[in-house]
Amino acid sequence: MSAHSYAAQRPGDEFLQGARASFPVVVAAAPFGLLFGTLAMENGFTIFEAVFMSATIYAGASQMVGIDLFGARIAPWMVVLSIFAVNFRHVLYSATIGRHIAHWTPLQRFVGFFFLVDPQFAEAEKRVERGQRIGFAWYMGLGLPIYVCWVAEAWLGALFGRLIPDPHALGLDFLLPIYFLGLVMSFRKRPLWLPVVGVSALASILAYKTVGSPWHVSIGALAGVALGALLPPREAE
Amino acid sequence: MSTTFWIIVAGAVLTYLTRAGGHLVLSRFERIHPRVEAGLNAVPAAVLTTLVAPAAMEGGPAELAALATAAVIVLWGGGMMPMFLTAAAVLILLRHLLA
Numbered sequence: 001m002s003a004h005s006y007a008a009q010r011p012g013d014e015f016l017q018g019a020r021a022s023f024p025v026v027v028a029a030a031p032f033g034l035l036f037g038t039l040a041m042e043n044g045f046t047i048f049e050a051v052f053m054s055a056t057i058y059a060g061a062s063q064m065v066g067i068d069l070f071g072a073r074i075a076p077w078m079v080v081l082s083i084f085a086v087n088f089r090h091v092l093y094s095a096t097i098g099r100h101i102a103h104w105t106p107l108q109r110f111v112g113f114f115f116l117v118d119p120q121f122a123e124a125e126k127r128v129e130r131g132q133r134i135g136f137a138w139y140m141g142l143g144l145p146i147y148v149c150w151v152a153e154a155w156l157g158a159l160f161g162r163l164i165p166d167p168h169a170l171g172l173d174f175l176l177p178i179y180f181l182g183l184v185m186s187f188r189k190r191p192l193w194l195p196v197v198g199v200s201a202l203a204s205i206l207a208y209k210t211v212g213s214p215w216h217v218s219i220g221a222l223a224g225v226a227l228g229a230l231l232p233p234r235e236a237e
Numbered sequence: 238m239s240t241t242f243w244i245i246v247a248g249a250v251l252t253y254l255t256r257a258g259g260h261l262v263l264s265r266f267e268r269i270h271p272r273v274e275a276g277l278n279a280v281p282a283a284v285l286t287t288l289v290a291p292a293a294m295e296g297g298p299a300e301l302a303a304l305a306t307a308a309v310i311v312l313w314g315g316g317m318m319p320m321f322l323t324a325a326a327v328l329i330l331l332r333h334l335l336a
Contacts, residue, residue: 024317049241056249061288066248076244083248087255089284094259096277099269113257118285125281169336171328174300177292178307178324184285185311196279197286204287205294213291220287221280228279229272 011137018141025119025142026149028179031172032060033150036067037157038164043067047158054154058147059117060176062086065214086214089221093121100124100134108136115143122183129189192228200224299331 009017033054040050045067053063062083069079093116101109120143124134167173187193204220211219263269269277293304307324315323 024321027318028321045241049239049245052242053245053248056245057252058249059252062248062252066244070241070244076240079244080247080251084251084255087252089287090252090255091259092277092280092284094256094261095263096259096280098260098263099277109260110257113260114253116256118288122281122285169329169332171303171325171332174292174296174303174328175321175325177289177296177300178303178328179317179321180285180288181293181304181307182311182317182320182324184282184289185308186317187281187285190278190282191275192279193282196282200283200286201290204290208291208294216291217284217287220290221284224283224286225276225279228283229276231275 011135014135014138015141018138019145021123022142022145025123025146028175029060029146029150030153031175033153034157034161035167035172036060036063037154038161039064040067040154041158041161043070047155050158051151051155055151057083058114058150059087082214086217088218090116092221092225097121097124100128104136112136112139115147117146119183120146126186192231195231196224196228199227299328299335302331303328
């Protein structure tokens with residue numbers, strides 16, 4: 001680790017650093033963002049509602065579940081509950097990242113938590129692992145491009161989605177699992193990484209088959225976190 | 238405003254609460270127990286795995302080959318962008334060849 005990473009950086013530089021880290025995230029999420037806009041229209045949303053959902057909920061998987069249930073004409077409170085269930089994992093992100101942003105002002109935390117999506121959390125944790133500070137400027141440099149593109153994609157998808165000839169042939173449906181696997185792998189130096197990944201994978205697949213989606217995310221995650229909390233850390237052996 | 242509008246507003250409020258809530262609860266404690274600390278350190282791998290595992294299980298040869306490619310590139314020290322582009326290329330190519 002070079003010494004300069006500990007030195008205080010100017011907010012402008014930190015913002016640009018964050019923006020650079022956002023690039024792969026923006027590329028990986030783009031097809032998903034467009035697909036959301038397209039499917040929202042197909043499920044009877046107006047363009048305003050599609051863009052409004054991306055701009056306020058800002059959580060891809062839960063938005064997909066949401067429009068899916070709209071299409072199925074289910075009771076409104078069930079749709080809201082499902083969105084909550086898919087997003088429950090963010091409680092864990094919030095508790096984890098909260099330890100590293102204690103130096104932020106309350107207003108910065110209030111704003112920052114809104115942008116705490118999966119890749120935002122993963123990139124922030126990677127930065128902590130490299131021994132670098134999570135400044136508010138860096139965090140927003142990472143988060144704002146992802147957010148702005150995500151909202152724009154809902155709009156573009158709603159307008160032009162029907163023009164995509166064959167999303168399956170282009171691999172669009174499977175880009176996010178690839179991206180998430182890359183993120184999982186990037187944490188492989190952590191204690192108990194392999195057991196945690198194994199248990200979470202098994203528990204989520206079992207839950208997916210029995211309880212069903214979206215509960216497999218919370219169940220699988222809690223199984224992995226419980227294992228991490230219960231097993232003695234490797235250093236202590 | 239339509240029902241859809243209010244469903245979105247309620248979903249957004251609840252989603253924000255999940256993003257702020259974990260910290261709000263944890264920050265009430267003076268000290269974090271080492272077990273809780275260890276559990277939180279497992280969060281990235283545990284949660285992100287659940288977003289991959291069912292998709293991998295339902296995937297065919299093209300999807301599994303793409304994931305394997307991604308894993309190998311990260312193990313060789315490749316960055317996120319090379320990993321992502323190579324794995325996507327493998328996926329698209331194999332889907333065309335196997336279709």
